[in-house]
Amino acid sequence: MKPYISLFKMRVLKGLQYKTAAIAGILTQFFWGIMYIMIFEAFYSSTTNPQPISLVELAQVVWLQQSFLVFIMLWFRDNELITQITSGQIAYELCRPMNLYSFWYAKLIAQRLSAAMLRCLPILLVASLLPEPYRFSLPPDLITFLLFIVTLFLGLLLIVSISMMIYISIFYTMSGTGSLLIFGVFGEFFAGMLIPVPLMPDALRRVVYLLPFRYASDLPFRIYAGNIGTREAIISIGVQILWLSVLVLIGRMWIKNALRRVVIQGG
Amino acid sequence: MIEVQSLCKSFKVSKRKAGIGAAIGSFFNPQYRTVEALKNISFTIGEGEIVGYIGPNGAGKSTTIKVMSGILVPDSGRCNIQEITPWKNRINHVKNIGVVFGQRSQLWWDLPVLDSFNLLKDIYKVPEKEYQNNLDLLTATLDLSDIMTTPVRQLSLGQRMRCEIAASLLHSPKILFLDEPTIGLDAISKIAVRNFIKTINKEKKVTVILTTHDMNDIDTLAERIILIGKGQILLDGALTELKRKFATHKTITVDYSELYSDINIEGIRILSQENQRLSLSVPLDRFNVSEVIGQLSQQMEIMDVSVENRPIEEIIVDLYKEHQL
Amino acid sequence: MKLYFKYMSVLLRSQMAYRASFILLSIGQFFVPFLAFISIVLFFQRFPSVVGWSLYQVALCYSVVHMAFAISECCVRGFDSFSSLIVNGDFDRILVRPRSTVLQVLGSKFEFTRVGRLTQSLVVLIYALINLDVQWSPYKLLTLLFMIISGVFIFSGIYILGATLCFWTVEGLEVVNILTDGGREMAQYPLNIYKDWMRKFFTFVIPFGTINYLPLMFIFDKTEGNSLVYMLIPLVGILFIIPCLMIWGFGVKQYQSTGS
Incomplete structure (x- = not known):
């Protein structure tokens, strides 16, 4: 476990160095957040029908999406890793005395965590000073908050295990462009980043619930907003764990197969 | 031809210490120190000369080249190249010069060499006839005919450098700046490049200013060397004289x-x-x-x-x- | 101008050298915004209108902005990726060539895969035109054309501004995305759905209003008074490029004196 922890530490330190980029990122995300809420507000003002999620709850989801963007983005790519795979340099990584899957997993999580650490607090802090309905507020109660934290981190693990699949697929396609693009675009859509899941038509929502993507973003954020009750939240944690174990299992098996290919190719 | 008089140039370089604390500190309160890259540089170069401009890394060589090619404006001093001040009339000036940066390419990576040349012809507005003449001459003397249709990315370093030099001469410049033209080349390519530089200097009276760390380049090419160190000219004279003095x-x-x-x-x-x-x-x-x-x-x-x-x-x-x- | 097209044809050939990735990226460029549009359609399934605008009206607005964005991303990409020219030192190379820096930076890169996004916005435009209940006149069509052209100039101006920043800092240019990507996302809806300060900023500072809200009012017959004025408003947006180019010139001067 120790090598993974020190690897993780190094990543966080490295991420902290790019402070200007972080500040720029915060500003950008803040702008997007305000813009989305304004658009939602405009739509909500055109009808008096009750909606499955209120504007205030939606604002919470938007702010969480913006501040934890790097947690949930599938296209958050590690170019170093991609070049390593496509250039065949990955063979050197095989010389290290650790499991490659876990090694990458740690690296990818560290990357996302370090990027998010700098961004999420400032965004949320400023957002909590805004007037209604833009304001970011505290969750309804402590249990909700704990459920949010648990689902958020399980969601992070879930996203990383999906992106591991993308990286492993590069062993076969030799180019990250295609898989990243397709997963990125559709993953984002099915995660409710373009249209919030509760506002989707029923048929589409049913599909979305069957896919893993929403469990990383839509689920924790709506739990926080109070749009998902405790009972449903606990069941969803079960679903998260199920998806996670399936994806990790497949990933581990697949990488073994992929590495065999490299060894044969590399001779 | 080239007159440089009391050029001075200093840069601000930001100071940074290691560690997160220092990084945050320098973000809010950046500290600079001034580096004098050029201190009162003067020299004159006549038409048809080959001058070796030498000095250790960071001495101010490339700063001088940048000033002379119009990329950089000096803090003070004059520079007159064919009656033009490079940074005041950049576009007219650069029509007369060719520049080869040994470590960077001016060719288009994914394209055949000939396509790059054709594009350069349009950029420099070289008349068709002149372009054909130059191209024929360069192809023959640099032995490029076999690689003209190869994409640049597939060329070896030596082949690429020959193409770079050809590319910088397509518009018949009167002055050629060569910044480390033989860096990384094997022995045969080095000799080919040197011979070519000599040839164009003799036949087309192109003035050549050459920076290099390879003293064999200097030995075979330069008639005169200018030694620069810490932003100052330390020595300026004929190579034979230098040899006599030190040999x-x-x-x-x-x-x-x-x-x-x-x-x-x-x-x-x-x-x-x-x-x-x-x-x-x-x-x-x-x-x-x-x-x-x-x-x-x-x-x-x-x-x-x-x-x-x-x-x-x-x-x-x-x-x-x-x-x- | 001739040289610009020469650059274009040369770089088109060089991108074609990587056919598979070119096709894939183009398809991706089709789907990324396409899903965004699908989302807008889905919104309108739940909400009848947005501040009085119907789905098809928004679709027209959307297609204009995305078309302008796609064209400028393709043709002005050199400025968008300008930081790499600075980092590699290739900008020095540009300075030792006897042509204007703007032209050479423009010619340094084209992103032809944006043809995907362009196709997508054309599809949306046709969808909007078929379904809209508008009395089309030559003046209105001309206005529509002006909107697209002016949009290209506005986005190009922003790219040039962003590139100019590179002369001072290579890091932290993500802020420019607020104006490019953010401007695009925002201007895909008529600007009057936003709060006042936002609308004013994107009309008077970055003139998206001139290709969006104001001419749309004319096309949908919501205006009173002189229609010629509304028709020519998009052309005002083109003027935005002038201060941008001046700032660029200032940036080049700065580069020449610091050589950073």
């Missing part, structure tokens, strides 16, 4: 089969003696080389003799040492 010793190496007596000539230092080979350093102010050889032949059965000048490399190292660079 105070010659090295005599003899292979012998039999030794009659111990070698001990007052004032001559023995550099090495082993495996029946003897190397001596002869100070030219006190000895005549042929006399020394004559004397040696009486003390041993000589098989072979060679006499060498001090290599230019060593002279330059001495120069650097002398100026504490």
